[in-house]
Amino acid sequence: MLDAFDDLPQVRNLREHTYAGLGDTVVDVGCGSGRAVGELAARGARAIGIDLDPAMIEVAIERWPTGTFHVADLTALPLDDGSVTGYRADKVLHTLAEPERAVAEARRVLAGNGRAVLIGQDWDTFVIDSDDPELTRTLVHARADGMPSPRVARRYRNLLLDNGFVDVTVEVHTIVWTDAACLPMLANIAGAGAWLDGQVARARNDRLFVAVPMFLAVGTRAD
């Protein structure tokens, strides 16, 4: 599911955009299968990937041998104070009940004037065309309510400002998805059933429409 999303040309461009200004030593937390780490290493950075899931780290090491990877919790990074110039958290803070702990940890590991990049979707704002808009809204909100911080993306700016970052900017980039590659993501939201069958039929007839606003916040660690 992540590969299908991360392979979209719009998502590739957005990911590239997040690499600007991260400096020569970058940690990517909740790195998953390590794509950002591999891409940052290819640009000459010392890139470190952190993920709690050993299976993800195993895949990351295999796919991206130029990166350095650790199994660890992003709220307790195995990094010294002030040891990195850039910090990325891509599609991960929604999994934390207290995302401010992640941002405080970002502040600890970043050097003065280091840059933190938070990016992800707001789980209440998936836009999905369907024949039953009310059920769609119910399914989207039910999925959101099942996670610890579904609306953290709209809080990125305040999280950064409240935890020692300055010059915070926010952008929203909407990803539009119209092909069958998005069906696993829709299955993840709705589970099996008539609603998903309707989306499968739409994919078959080239009538799928999904839009996902991605929130990108960037802040500089106050000296």
Ligand SMILES: C[S@@+](CC[C@H](N)C(=O)[O-])C[C@H]1O[C@@H](n2cnc3c(N)ncnc32)[C@H](O)[C@@H]1O
């Ligand atoms: C949705 S995936 C995103 C992966 C990658 N950042 C990307 O954009 O493709 C979220 C990842 O965060 C990891 N994760 C969740 N909670 C974490 C935590 N507390 N510490 C470190 N990693 C965590 C998960 O294991 C998963 O690989």
